[in-house]
Amino acid sequence: MKKDRFSQSNDRAAERQRLAEWLAEWELDGLLDEGEQQIPHPAPRRLSGGSASYAQSDVGVGDILLLQPPAIRHPLDRPVYAVLLDDPKPSVGQWLLVPFGPFAVPATPGEWVTGLRAEPLRVLCCWNYRRVSISAVPPHWRVRGLNKGQRLLFAEVIRCLIDDRVLPERQRSRVGPPLLHPGDPRHRYLEEERERVDCQLEPGTGADDLSTDSPSAPYISETPGFDDLERLAAESRTRYGLRGGVYLTTDGACIVAVYPLDAERVKVRIVNRDGTSTAAFDRGYLEAEDGQRSERIETGVAIAAQSMAMQFRSLVDAEGQVRPLKRSR
Amino acid sequence: MNQPDTSTSEQDWRTWEQVCAIDVCPEPVAHALHGFGRRRFLHYLQRYASRCGHRVRIGDAFTRQDEQHAWHLFETHAQVGRDRAGKAYKKWLFARAAADPARWVAVVESGASLLMRDAVRSYLRREHSAAFMESLQQQRGSGETGFTLEELLPDAQAPHEVLEERELTYLAERLAGELLPELDRTDRIALWCRSAGIILSDPRVLSWAECGKSKLHRAYERSVERICHRIRKTYAEEGDAFGLALARRTIAKLSDEKMLELSAEIEGLGFSISKRELNEEENR
Numbered sequence: 374m375k376k377d378r379f380s381q382s383n384d385r386a387a388e389r390q391r392l393a394e395w396l397a398e399w400e401l402d403g404l405l406d407e408g409e410q411q412i413p414h415p416a417p418r419r420l421s422g423g424s425a426s427y428a429q430s431d432v433g434v435g436d437i438l439l440l441q442p443p444a445i446r447h448p449l450d451r452p453v454y455a456v457l458l459d460d461p462k463p464s465v466g467q468w469l470l471v472p473f474g475p476f477a478v479p480a481t482p483g484e485w486v487t488g489l490r491a492e493p494l495r496v497l498c499c500w501n502y503r504r505v506s507i508s509a510v511p512p513h514w515r516v517r518g519l520n521k522g523q524r525l526l527f528a529e530v531i532r533c534l535i536d537d538r539v540l541p542e543r544q545r546s547r548v549g550p551p552l553l554h555p556g557d558p559r560h561r562y563l564e565e566e567r568e569r570v571d572c573q574l575e576p577g578t579g580a581d582d583l584s585t586d587s588p589s590a591p592y593i594s595e596t597p598g599f600d601d602l603e604r605l606a607a608e609s610r611t612r613y614g615l616r617g618g619v620y621l622t623t624d625g626a627c628i629v630a631v632y633p634l635d636a637e638r639v640k641v642r643i644v645n646r647d648g649t650s651t652a653a654f655d656r657g658y659l660e661a662e663d664g665q666r667s668e669r670i671e672t673g674v675a676i677a678a679q680s681m682a683m684q685f686r687s688l689v690d691a692e693g694q695v696r697p698l699k700r701s702r
Numbered sequence: 703m704n705q706p707d708t709s710t711s712e713q714d715w716r717t718w719e720q721v722c723a724i725d726v727c728p729e730p731v732a733h734a735l736h737g738f739g740r741r742r743f744l745h746y747l748q749r750y751a752s753r754c755g756h757r758v759r760i761g762d763a764f765t766r767q768d769e770q771h772a773w774h775l776f777e778t779h780a781q782v783g784r785d786r787a788g789k790a791y792k793k794w795l796f797a798r799a800a801a802d803p804a805r806w807v808a809v810v811e812s813g814a815s816l817l818m819r820d821a822v823r824s825y826l827r828r829e830h831s832a833a834f835m836e837s838l839q840q841q842r843g844s845g846e847t848g849f850t851l852e853e854l855l856p857d858a859q860a861p862h863e864v865l866e867e868r869e870l871t872y873l874a875e876r877l878a879g880e881l882l883p884e885l886d887r888t889d890r891i892a893l894w895c896r897s898a899g900i901i902l903s904d905p906r907v908l909s910w911a912e913c914g915k916s917k918l919h920r921a922y923e924r925s926v927e928r929i930c931h932r933i934r935k936t937y938a939e940e941g942d943a944f945g946l947a948l949a950r951r952t953i954a955k956l957s958d959e960k961m962l963e964l965s966a967e968i969e970g971l972g973f974s975i976s977k978r979e980l981n982e983e984e985n986r
Contacts, residue, residue, distance in 0.1 A: 389851045398827055404753055405746050405819050437782070439790045442798045451816060452794045454782065477824065491782035492824060514790040516782050554854045554946060555896075555953050556926035561919055564901045 388550035395478040395549065399558055402475070434459050434468065435524040437494065438513035440573045451475060453573045454493050456519065460504060461532040462700055470511070471502045471531060472570050479549035480559050485530050486547040489523075497527070499534045500563075501570055511574055537683055620685055620698040627651065629659070629698060631682050639682045641667060641675045656691035659698075710734050715810050719792050724773055739773030742815050746822040776814070779821035791817065849930065856942035874951035877932065882956065885925060888913060890962040892922035897957030910971055929953060 432438065440453045455472040474496040479486055483500030505511065519527060533540045540548065552559050620629040630642045641659060645651045651673055659667040659675055662684040667677035677685075688696045714734045717727055724732050780791040795817075799809035885893070891911045895902055895918075902922070903915040911918055929952050933945050955961065 385855060385857055389855050392855060393851055398823065401750070401823050401826055404750055405823055439782075439794060442794060442801075450798075451820070452780075452791055475820065477827065491788075492779050492820075493782055514787070514793055516787050516790045550855060553856075554849060555950060556849050556923060556930060557854050560896070561923075564903065564919075568901065568903050 387546070391478065392550045395476065395480050396558065398476045398478055399562060432457060432510055432513070432515055435519040435527075436515050437517050437519065438470075438510070439516050441512040441514065443573055450572070451569070452493065453570060454516070455570075456497070456527065457505075457510070458527055458531050461528075461535050466507050467504045468507055468510075469502045469531065470505045472498050472566075474498045474566065479547070480562055481549040481552050483534060484549045485534075485544070487527075488547075497530070498566060499531055501566055502531070502535075503570065503574060620700055622688060622696045623699055624696070627653075627688070627696070629685065629688060631677075631685075637679050639677050639679055641670075641677055641685075643670065643673050643675075643688065654688055654690045657689045659685050660687045660689060660695075662686045710738050710807060710811060712807050712810075715796075715807070719796065722786065722789065724777070736773050738811065738814070739776050739818065742818040743772035743775065743822060746819055747826075750822075750826060772818070775821050775825060776818050779824055780817045848927070852942050853930070853945065856946050870948055870951055873948055874955050877929070877948070877952045878955035878961065881929060881932065881952070882961065884928065885956070885962075886921075887911075888917060888921040889925045890964060892918045893925055893953065893957045894962055894964055894968070896922055897954065906971055910967065925956075926953065929956070 434457050437454060437456045440455060442450065453472055455470045458469045458471055460467050460469050473487075473494050474480070474484055477492070477495050479496050481500065483498070485497045485499055487494060487497050489495065530540065530544060532538070533544075620631070621627070622629075626645065628644050630644070631639050643651060643654050654670050655672065657670050659670070659677060659681070661677075661681040663680075665678060665681050667675040667681065669675065683700075685698050685700075687698055690696070711734070714731045717731045718724060718735060721727055724735055727735070777789075780789075782788045782790075795810050795813040798813050799806045802809050888911055891907065892902060895904070895907055900907060902918040907918065908915060926949070930945065930949050933948050933952070937945060937948065
């Protein structure tokens with residue numbers, strides 16, 4: 374049911390209140406941050422042969438980990454806690470590693486108040502997830518596990534956010550306000566948090582098997598375009614950090630990047646894995662799970678219906694040869 | 703409190719880690735760590751008070767009581783459970799210092815200071831925050847102007863109810879043309895990177911811009927504020943939703959690499975061609 378203007382007004386008021394709270398904590402953090410230059414920090418240098426006592430333990434879905442500090446220190450590092458969750462996109466041998474945030478208030482629709490009492494675990498930064506190999510979880514200490522009810526709840530939330538579904542009503546008040554304005558300080562916060570987790574998961578710390586499909590892969594845009602933000606906000610989507618979707622052909626040779634074009638359509642660009650243009654699929658088309666087809670691909674670009682954006686299943690060339698697709702983000 | 707300041711030693715920290723709770727540490731150890739906790743607590747509180755003196759007064763009875771319990775505040779904030787696993791932050795402190803054995807104590811203290819800073823932030827937010835009393839029209843953020851909550855989250859109002867889309871595009875193009883000469887090279891690089899989804903701390907960006915990420919962030923924020931300030935002045939009657947729509951279109955125009963005259967540099971830098979070409983496609 375479409376909301377009336379009064380309900381919309383109330384929603385916006387609540388969002389502004391949440392934003393005010395977040396901005397207050399952000400500004401507070403900035404005030405306390407200065408002067409850190411006076412405190413000695415470990416000299417950034419790479420350890421030879423790996424750091425001492427990386428104690429691996431048996432971990433599984435629902436376990437909360439404290440990631441061990443990386444070999445090369447970020448100047449103002451903080452402990453990074455993260456939870457292991459099942460990947461909603463079935464992938465063999467991979468989990469999601471989802472970090473917790475530094476603040477008590479969620480910044481964006483992609484951050485969610487967990488209800489856990491421990492201060493480092495108050496807000497889950499779902500947008501900043503990474504896919505990790507089950508056999509190569511980054512060096513960590515296991516700090517606790519979620520109980521069964523919590524595991525189900527966390528799984529439901531992350532599934533909604535990654536699959537671009539609307540959160541259940543009772544969870545919607547627990548996410549942050551939409552990010553609309555290009556001058557919003559949250560842009561800077563998101564970059565810093567992404568960088569902080571990237572720094573934790575650098576090569577050489579046991580995380581070499583990290584999937585390159587993670588949001589930190591440089592060729593995948595992590596920052597939504599401004600038009601995306603308005604569309605995401607207008608549709609009350611709680612997904613954050615995804616520009617429109619990225620697929621890979623199952624042989625890994627090609628990337629299919631999806632971008633919003635207007636309210637009804639998306640633009641799709643097919644490129645080689647190294648980022649160079651490809652005309653290999655010109656005069657072909659993309660096909661969705663429900664059988665819809667895109668317009669014909671020309672110069673590596675195709676137009677498709679918005680409804681197809683989240684459910685492409687194959688790339689078909691001019692000769693009719695089918696290349697299955699897997700969703701990366 | 704008139705206890706003399708004492709610096710901590712490696713033995714103090716090791717003992718604390720072994721016995722788990724400061725209350726069961728030997729008195730000299732507890733004394734040293736309590737003193738450290740108090741000093742750091744006051745350091746951050748004074749830093750905050752020096753900038754917002756009207757909100758917290760160092761020295762009143764309430765803050766003195768909290769100062770006594772600074773170490774407890776630190777431990778309560780950092781732990782995620784009462785068992786040993788829940789106090790893994792101690793292992794984090796020591797693992798961090800293992801990389802720099804020559805300065806072990808200093809590095810442990812710096813790590814503990816970082817944790818104390820977070821604890822003080824939470825404390826101030828709980829005890830002294832007045833966020834709910836802030837006006838919607840109060841400008842937030844840094845820079846010459848900052849943005850109000852109403853600007854950051856305007857009321858939902860489709861721009862086409864106010865002005866046709868093509869007029870918005872025309873206005874954005876005109877405004878972009880007027881503002882372009884005011885952008886220096888750092889501004890242009892920051893705008894392009896943000897539009898291309900490249901984080902400003904990317905080493906290639908830092909090398910290209912020949913400056914640090916803080917300067918690039920400020921350049922971006924300054925540019926956005928300049929655009930929004932101009933719109934606010936010129937179209938004051940049109941409302942925040944219109945202002946946001948025009949700002950976003952103007953920034954999109956200004957972020958075009960051809961307009962910014964950065965194409966040749968981007969070509970040679972090795973950024974993903976797909977990203978650059980995609981940007982060209984979208985701006986065509």
